[in-house]
Amino acid sequence: MPAQPTCPECGAALAAEAHHGLCPKCLLGASLGTEAVPAPDPTIRLTLPPDDTATDRVGRYKILQKLGEGGCGVVYMAEQQEPVKRRVALKVIKLGMDSRQVIARFEAERQALALMDHSNIAKVLDGGTTQTGQPFFVMELVRGIPITRFCDENRLDTAQRLELFILVCQAVQHAHQKGIIHRDIKPSNILVADHDGVPVPKVIDFGIAKATAGQTLTDKTLFTAFEQFMGTPAYMSPEQAKLSGLDIDTRSDIYSLGVLLYELLTGKTPFDSKRLIQAGLDEIRRIIQEEDPPRPSTRLSTLEAVEQTTMARQRQIEPLKLAGLVRGDLDWIVMKCLEKDRKRRYETANGLAREIERFLSDEPVVARPPSPVYKIQKFVRRNKLTFAAGCAVAGAMILGLGLSTWCWLEERTARRQAVAAEEQMRTMVKFFRDTQILRTVHPKEHSYVATGSVEKLPGLVPPGDPRLNGKTYTQWAAEWWQRFLQMPMTNSAGAVHPWIDTPRFDVSEAQMSDVWFLAAPFGTAKRSCLIPEGKSLFFPLFCVESSSLEEPPYYGATTDDQSAVAQYWADHIVDPFCELDGIALSNMAPYRIQSPQVSITAPAPWILGQAGGRGTSTGDGYFVFLSPMAPGEHTLHYGAAFRFTKAQDGLDLNDKIDMTYHIKVVDASVAAIPRSGK
């Protein structure tokens, strides 16, 4: 005789009358004291909502909210209860890594990490494994923004930037003395917090890179080898780029510090990030190991006039003077850090810091108070912000909310995988590109694609058109393909549907032509499309875009201001959500767009339409990747809210996007797919 079932909440015996096996008292109890009127439009949170986190604990840490995501894992704000109560940053490394190895390495370093005690280093406090076997690290919670952004937004002049930089060097020095190499120094790992008006840089993620280093990818396909380089390869030292597993020593950190200094001075990295992104894996490594970057002063003088003005403005100096200031000693200091041969670089971070100090004391220090913190009000009124649903992107980069880390590969597998990935990538790009064209042109023009004469297609932006921004169709497709590779490997749209892929996403050659890029037309109320069955969809959902596409830049507002505005809005995105046929998707991921400044661009030249024009675009948004859906009508419902508060932002503003996209999947034998995709 089966035992009487009991309610898991209150322990009472469940009578036979308990409908659906649920305890009636607890059912009612659960609804006591809730809101009186049902909300007409429930907003779904994909981050952990505060009221649901009572049961979310990792070890002795209680998860409060998600802060960001990076290449290796997710970072949360958590609360430590014992022995002291405080807020910490908790980083969970994602599955796919050998947890034991990661933890073992971390433990080895932990002793040394515990000895680190420097005001400019965020302490690593703890580490362990979650219930699901994922390694996690607990770090001091730093509330700040990346150093480069901080300097730009607050318009710190060169001397002020150098002073911040010296503090960073001192922090790195301290760690080096304890035998800890960071391995992943870059602006997103150096957060500047404001302590009573005094900017305090904090270097985060010490010890993490090493712990996660040397991971053999267990559960991943070839394409993630490529994925590793999708952060900011610009900061990678030549010996790291070699992937030879050579002993990386402190001088690798010195190189990265040099790149940071370069960027603080000129606003650019030695090798342009956009250029690196477009290049293949091997190309990136070659560039870093072999090419000589231009000197900072040279870089400054070869910038376009408008960019020069921007850089200068952000550093409170006349454009001509900026180049002059940098030329000479500063040039020399930076380039010494960036030497390919590590023996020729500065031996220690302290050595570098002292050089800078000497430079500073020779130069008359311009005592200027930092400019007022960037005020949003005037720009909200003056600038036009467009919320573009499903906008296609130009010159895209992945922004991992300042908290991504590198994941390293063993040399043997890495080389093999990298070469194969490179080849695969090229093939895929071609398929990808051709597919996009096939999707949008009339079937009778498909022959152009088949014969390889894509450029002859009428209505395509002609090669060499300024809208292509100097890139070929293939390069554009390559960028998009990079993005595609970034997508999370686990498909989570609900396995109850038989047509959803299993969690591992393997793209075989046959499937490559089956990825379609879905772009919602601008400015139309009705959003729908028709696709043949068997296609996977890459769908940029929405982005906060600051664009001067239709109007000239407002007088006095530079395009950098506009980017900052877009960034500001994007930073206030809350509650992004996406559902397919009523089921929440959890593989919605953020992305960022950043088009070149003051030039004419088109989102993707082969997507025919009215897009493109004069101006620039920057923004942040979210996208999803959908596996092939069953024939029939599907609904994609997505959006987000934007929240500004008087207290934090100086104004009260609430806005939201809520969109529905109808996707009709039809039998593959449907002959003509109309150009508008209706």
Add this chain to the structure above:
Amino acid sequence: MELAEQGPLPTTEKDGWFGTTHWTVVLQAGEAESPETQAALAKLCQTYWYPLYVFIRRQGRNPQDAQDLVQGFFARVLEKNYIQDADRTKGRFRSFLLLALKRYMANEWDYANRQKRGGGNQVISLDEQDSELRYRVEPADEMSPEKAYERRWALILLQQVLDRLASEFSTPGKVRLFDELKVFLSGEKGGSYAEIGSRLGMTESAIKVTVHRLRQRYREILRLEIANTVSSPEAVDDEIRNLFAALS
């Protein structure tokens, strides 16, 4: 007179409440006998007859009498006189129904002339065969008939709510989802998000979000169902508390 103290019934739409729930339809009709009123009342009776049955049986009547009583009572309650009892029941249909039944049993039901089984005018359809079967599985305890009635009322209500919620998850893919996640309607301890997620091939976050939605929808439906039996939006919370107490 509770209802009079609340002032005249609203004549303008307020938050869509006016005239939309069953009981308010009946209340606002007052003396009128429109088809809408009849329909609203019939719907309420159809849903909540069983608690009355329980009450009658608890009072000691046999099954046949109980069924006749229920049928006869409902035939009577649709007549206008009884609606005035609503004045004394704070606008709660639940209370009204019991009060009206008691009055009926005391004054009007003619034991001797009760309808033969199967004959007579059946105002609403009761599953007569099942009513007694259902009653037999009622817990045998010392509860008063009134308490038994209220308790059963609460259970019927929840059944309505859950059935309605389940019907919204009736497509093949969602049925399983509902089955797995409904346990979270009463709290957090019924299962593990991660474990269920791995069973369904969803991530924990996706499960979390779906549970959140499910709970929201459950609450909405609960409030809607209760709204059918009270006279104002403010009374819904109160009724939830009463029903919660009835289950204790």
